[in-house]
Amino acid sequence: MPPISTDVRDEPHPPAAPRRSPGPATRAGRVRWGLRVRASRRLNPGDRDILWLYLSTRIGIWVTAYCARWLFPSDPATQDPGALLAPFQHWDWDHFQHIADQGYFPGQAGPWQSDWDNREAFFPGFPLVLRAVHLLVPDWGLAGLTISFVSGAVAVLALARITRHHLPDAEAGRRAVLFFLVSPCAVFLAVGYTEALFLALALPAWIAAQRHHWPLAMALTAAATAVRVSGLFLAAALAVHFLLTLRSTRNLRPLPWLALPALPLALFSWYLRAHTGDWMAWKHAQERGWFRSFHTPWEAWSNTWSNAFGHAQSTGYAFMFQAELVTMVVGVALLVVLARKRRWPETVYVALSLCALGTSFWYVSIPRAALLWWPLWIALAAWSLRSPRFKTLYLCTVAPLTTVFALSFLTGRWTG
Template sequence: MTTTLPTSAPSEASPAHRAPGRKPQIPGARVRRLLHRLTPGDRRVLRLYLLTRLGLWLVAYCTAWLFPKGGNVKAPAPWLSHWAQWDWAHYQHIAEYGYFGSFPGNDPASDNRVAFFPGFPFALRAVHTVIADWTAAGLLISLVSGAVAVVALARIAGLGRTDGARAGQRAVAFLLLSPAAVFLAAGYTESLFLAFALPAWLAAKNRNWLLAGLLGAAATTTRVSGLFLAAAIAVEFLTARDGHRGTRRLRALSWCALPAVPAAAYTVYLHAHTGDWLAWKHAQERGWYRDFHSPAEALRNTWRNAFDHLQNTGYAWEFQLELAAMATGLLLLALLLYRRRWPEVVFIALNLWALGTSYWYLSVPRATLLWWPLWTGLAHWSLRRHWVRDAYLAVVAPLMVVLTVTFTSGRWAG
């Protein structure tokens, strides 16, 4: 499979370039043409994706009735309100009021909106022009983005394999049934990031460096993890044997640096408004204790909050999940090093360093959603060892329901 850029064509709206008697294409025809480009494997992946979305929505519906907000109530809160949790408020405030506009109940001392990159809020504002409800608009962005992401993940898992379709379906199933999968459905950045990052990686594997750089830049607008992706793409370029020489190679390498442009532009924007070149980092430190600590200190602080009865049981359990996710990441990194998968090593190592050097581990389970080598690796392993799939479905997948209930009931879910 190859990734190609669309070729230019005369505008369909221009009579000078329209064949006599030819009718202009309607959006429905374009959708059908797009669907025809999907392989049978892509369609099976999308079917699984939609079925798991229905399952998550059903869990959220049941949670609304079983765990209502308040005491002895006779009717649950509106279904959409159960998806408007935690970071969602920051995304909506940015989309609605910008980074520095005041809003009802705003406390400037605790306002850390600048800690969030602008990609998702900008998309949210655009969709809101069509979908009046902010939460519904955010869910729609994640729904569409997730569909793009799972198709790309399946194709990555199938690269160079005779059983590529099966590998792709397994990788997608493991992702969609992973503990933190609720964040792929909620109005959060994970789905939108993956919708850009996974096609970027697919383009890099197919040596289309310009497309990889452009998609990587789009990924960086949503999360700082786009810079880690850029580093992985650069290593993929440096270790590739694609025949580029001299000026042509330098030009291709420059495309790999494109993901740094949105991060630099955002830094300049924040400096222009705050006078602080590190405004993003300082907001992370104020709001989420993401100042630098040694890996040993971060582990110690997380362990104490997980097991030393410093937190209530709900928070302590979440810290236990943080530890399990970090252990999974370290094991994945060791396997990638053993197999000398250097680009993936760079991506995972940078993720683990960023997550493992703050005051404590925070949002590591959510970060696992972005680790495509984890899902493709599990898929390939399960095709060699059939018990892996059964063990995952029996032991790991049920945690997805638990975290979905946790998130939609308004409890901290990482």
């Protein structure tokens, strides 16, 4: 009897199967599997939950817009609901579309001095992106909605990441995004306005700064400044963050990058100066159209209070002025909380925003600006984790206001 071999090399091997080239189905399966693997590396289950929450709230706003067309038809006499996208095309959207389509001074027109056309007041970032997207999406209104839809998705993912950095609870990011997406002015994240695009640049800039990627952080901040002047507030906050990190890093090489966010404003001011002779034409247009001339904080509060509880009640706009007052109080409370926690970069960001909004003739657009105060949504998420009943109270209180604000804008009854 021959000895039993323990070496696998001595064992007989079955004949090798003939090699076959993968068929189309196999190749397609590998491609799909590869895409899923790459996607999974970028999006964890928490991110997918965030995107599902984001999509669900977008569906809610689109349904509200569709119903608004029938509840408040464009021609009440014939009950004509108007164009499908008409509810999204009000107020500032007209300015953005005109700038993207015609420029600031079409045919060497301007400078504009009317109360209804103050397009110099709007920074060029959003109109430039709108014009670029319009090359792919022929309808202007749909192009604006596309920008906000994509930008909003980026913003909520970034907000969740920032929240998870501050709060260890796995639910914290989802809570912050939920409170953000159902906040009273959340409709402006879904229409052709600047809030979603600004946050899609500002929040990743904040994340990059937290990781000390200063060139990327300041480049994103510069892009955010081209969209809204609030980018300068973000730049100041990041400068404070940079100074605070110097104690540990001792690295001054990124210092020149801190000046980059001022470049878009300088270029825009130079452009307006060439056409109007006024370096501050954008600021003067805001004063002319929205009474954003400087007043002391107590004068601004007094004037807003008079409109909230005085003669403006007969015009239907009193509720909007009341919302301005409430949001200002919320902003001041947030500022106090941030200062007590010694979160100085966020404190600077919110303080500059409140100073800019709280020193005009009256308060304008503060509820909309609150969307940009991401420390607020993080603070609310932290509060809800400590007090389980707060989430229910917030949703039950805010949801009706969110619907009212959405209908106000979608039917052209918004002010501010």
